[in-house]
Amino acid sequence: MNNIPVVIMCGGSGTRFGNTLTKKELVDIGGRPLLWHVMRIFSAYGHNRFVLALGHMGDQVRRYFLEYEVMTRDTTIHLAGAESENGRSRLTFGGGYEHDPWEVTMVDTGLETGRAARLLQLEPYLGNGRFFVAYGEAVANINLRELEVFHTRHGKMATVTGIRFASQYGKIEADADGTITEFQEKPELPYWVNGGFMLFEPEFMTLIRQHYHENLMETDLMPDLMAAQNLMLYRHNGYWQSMKTLKDALKLKDDWQQNQPWKVW
Secondary structure, eight states: OOOOOEEEEEOOOOGGGOSOSSOGGGOEETTEEHHHHHHHHHHTTTOOEEEEEEOTTHHHHHHHHHTHHHHHSEEEEEOSSTTSBTTBOEEEEESOOSSSOOEEEEEEOOSSOOHHHHHHHHGGGSTTSOEEEEETTEEEOOOHHHHHHHHHHHOOSEEEEEEOOBOSSOEEEEOTTSOEEEEESSOBOSSOEEOSOEEEOTHHHHHIIIIITTSOIIIIIHHHHHHTTOEEEEEOOSOEEEOSSHHHHHHHHHHHHHTOTTOOO
16 A cells, blocks of 8 residues: 555534533544544554644644653653763653554644645645545544545546435324324435545645635535546445534444444554
């Protein structure tokens, strides 16, 4: 697998999650932030170059990675002894990493910036090839190898991963007189939803720069790509879950405790 750069959108304010002092992508799931889980999914398939689009509470994301080694590895502090350097304390780390080496670039892309404009600010860090775009709040047991093969074969500019999920309400059908003919608790919805895990060719960035730098990616750019028959859907039928609300966070915590359904590493 190529080490394709992975853009992760982390700039949203998370208004649906409620008033919290912790950035949504950093909510703890099984001892690690949700953002870490997203990155581990990509790392499992050899993609270890991450470019994080920061916005609201971006300082928390920066702090997490600046303190990453101290917080995740065995740490020895040498204070004013033979092991110190020029009278200064020194840190040494023991134990290994849980993953391949990561390169993490963090870019402040603004508080109210649309996703297309955020992407444009990240262009200097993406190189000249294709790149992934993911949301820092959604995990899945997706096979990224199959996604890349699908994308390569169709030869179009963009691939979006589609997911299907159950309605949060039950479905009832009835005759004209009110006699119920169907009662189904939380059925699977009959349409596909954008689940993130997108893969783009470099021409996508040129398109944004020329026509869409002030527009919204999902409402303006994607429909035009569709009209030009340059947008493809990769259907993911396995586990997928995002964290939009506190209820979602509780579900993710419970799912991880039960059977770690998105763990592909």
